[in-house]
Amino acid sequence: MxxxxxxxxxxxxxxxxxxxxxxxxxxxxxxxxxxxxxxxxxxxxxxxxxxxxxxxxxxxxxxxxxxxxxxxxxxxxxxxxxxxxxxxxxxxxxxxxxxxxxxxxxxxxxxxxxxxxxxxxxxTERKRAEKELRKSEIKYRTLVEKSLQGIVIAQGMPPRLVFTNTAFAEISGYTLEELYSFSLDDIKTLVHPEEQSFFFTRYQNRLAGNPAPSRYELRIIRKDGEMRWLEILASRIEYQGEPAVQKAFIDITERKRAEEQIKASLREKEALLKEIHHRVKNNMQIISSLLSLQSHHITDPELLDMFKDSQTRIKSMALVHEKLYQSEDFANINFKEYIKILATHVLQSHGVDTETIALTIDADNVSLGIDAAIPCGLIINELVSNSVKHAFPDGEGEIKITFHALDGNIELIVSDTGVGIPDDIDFTTTDSLGLSLVTLLAEEQLNGKISLDRSRGTAFCITFKS
The missing domain is CATH 3.30.450.20 (PAS domain)
Structure with missing residues (x-):
């Protein structure tokens, strides 16, 4: 071979x-x-x-x-x-x-x-996968095109729009052709001047993969010059093999306008409520002053004492409105501060020397609304007045007010170290207007319970739901 x-x-x-x-x-x-x-x-x-x-x-x-x-x-x-x-x-x-x-x-x-x-x-498998991908892309594109949300995809720095749907064109007032040809200056024209720095910073951070809030609000200026509020949901995606930022826009202009109207309405109501509390307080002070003037013509000690009791009761209610007038929400007051002012006023109105009759207050920082604050204030007024009048025949002792929030309840204790209430007197049926008023306020106004401890002087305990 x-x-x-x-x-x-x-x-x-x-x-x-x-x-x-x-x-x-x-x-x-x-x-x-x-x-x-x-x-x-x-x-x-x-x-x-x-x-x-x-x-x-x-x-x-x-x-x-x-x-x-x-x-x-x-x-x-x-x-x-x-x-x-x-x-x-x-x-x-x-x-x-x-x-x-x-x-x-x-x-x-x-x-x-x-x-x-x-x-x-x-x-064959690759072609099948490509077919499924095309179907998926068509479905996604259809959903995006039919979406009521404006959707855009941007790439690069400066940003360029590589995709936008009809809804965003309607939101912005520009045509799709105009949006696709947007330059950096055009994007700046679209974004509200006060939002531009923050908008581009967030876009750049998200494109680079750095942390950035995914949901926020933004103002834009439409082509016709109208300002609109948009809520944005942003995410980083891969688009045609390159990193991109996808943003979905919802026009929330009407919601923002409604919120502003609500805020304006609330401001008006707050101003009105503030004026009402102010006027109620002033009217109560006028009534108290009238009672004071009238008392100058009274010589009967018992009747004069009744006038003074009425004045302190009015003062306790007026003080609630004064505190509500001074509070931020006009609905609740810091009751710890209120107790200090009210109790001090009661002692002063009765001419008590605080060096001989001491006042101790142990109170939590609890806020009360007007429905609870007024009856509580009246109860404190009556019990402190009672202690001043009857508990200390020798002019010496201590009055203590305890106010605590406990497991969804409020506990108010007004006690003194005085001679106490005799065992044969039932405070719930006594002819005393003050004690009858205390019982009525505790049980009817506060829907609470009242009890009396006579072991060491007098201690009234009132509990009610906070």
Whole structure:
């Protein structure tokens, strides 16, 4: 055997081994698409159990009608001498299964004539995934286009709009064509001047992957010059292989206007309520002053004492309105501060020397509304007045007021170290106006309970729901 023949045989064997061990299908076809050679992978991909069964068939037999025209066109391209013509075709296998094959054709010499060497691989799953992706993209785009929210996608610095929907065009007053051609200056024109620095800083941080609030509010200036409030939900995404920022916009202008109207209405009501508390306090002071003037003409000690009691009761109620007038919400007062002022006033009105009759206050910082503050104030007024009048015949002792919040309840204790109430007196049925008033206020106004401890002087305990 000559050296040339040995070399030729060796090259053929090497070619066969290479082709048989390739992961791709390999066929050699004549220009009429007759299959002259195929490897095992090609036979399997085309639905045959062996290479021998495939041999002699025309590859055009298995090409789907949708792909035949393209395949024949590309076959002529290869025949003309253009190498490595790549394309994707739809085939129907010998077993009736539709598959997609990616091919590469090259013109070669085979058995003394020119032919087309074709390598191909199965891309059916990839095509299926691409189809599903397209369907998903169409569905997403449809949802975005139909959305009532304005949606934009921006990339780069300075920002450029790469996607926007019709809803945002309607919100901004610009056409889609105008938005897609927006320059940096155009974006600045759209964003309210007071919001620009914060808007671009957040965009830059989010694009770079740095932390930035995802939800915030922003003012824009529409094309027609109208200012609108928008709520924004921003997120960082990948768009066409590049980092981008997607923003969804909701026009909240009407909500913001409604909020401003509510705030204005509340300010008006607060001013009105403040004026009412002020006037009620002033009117009560006038009544107290009238009682004081009237008392100058009274000589009967018992009657004079009744006038003084009425004055202190009015003062306790007026003080509530004064504190409400001074408070921030006009509905609640700090009762600890109120107790100090009220108790001190009661002692002063009775001419008590605080060096001989001490006043101790142990109170939590609890706020009370007017419905609880007035009856509590009247109770403290009556019990402190009672202690001043009856508990200390020798003019010495201590009055203590305790006010605590305990497990959803309020506990008010007014006690003294005086002579105490005799055991035969029932404070709930006594003829004393002051004690009757205390019982009525505790049980009827506060819906609470009242009890009396006589073990060490006098201690009235009132509990009610906070």
């Amino acid at each position: 000559s050296t040339e023949r040995v070399k030729d045989t060796t090259e053929r064997e090497l070619f066969r081994l290479l082709v048989e061990n390739m992961l791709e299908g390999v066929v050699i076809v004549d220009w009429d698409t007759t299959i002259l050679f195929a490897n095992k992978v090609a036979a399997t991909l085309l639905g045959f159990d062996s290479v021998e069964e495939l041999a002699g068939h025309k590859s055009l037999e298995f090409v789907h009608p949708d792909s035949k025209e393209l395949l024949l066109k590309n076959l002529q391209t290869v025949k003309s001498g253009v190498n490595k013509v790549n394309n994707e075709y739809r085939f129907t296998t010998n077993k009736g299964k539709d598959v997609w094959l990616e091919t590469c054709g090259t013109k070669i010499h085979f058995r003394g004539r020119s032919a087309d060497l074709v390598t191909f691989s199965d891309i």
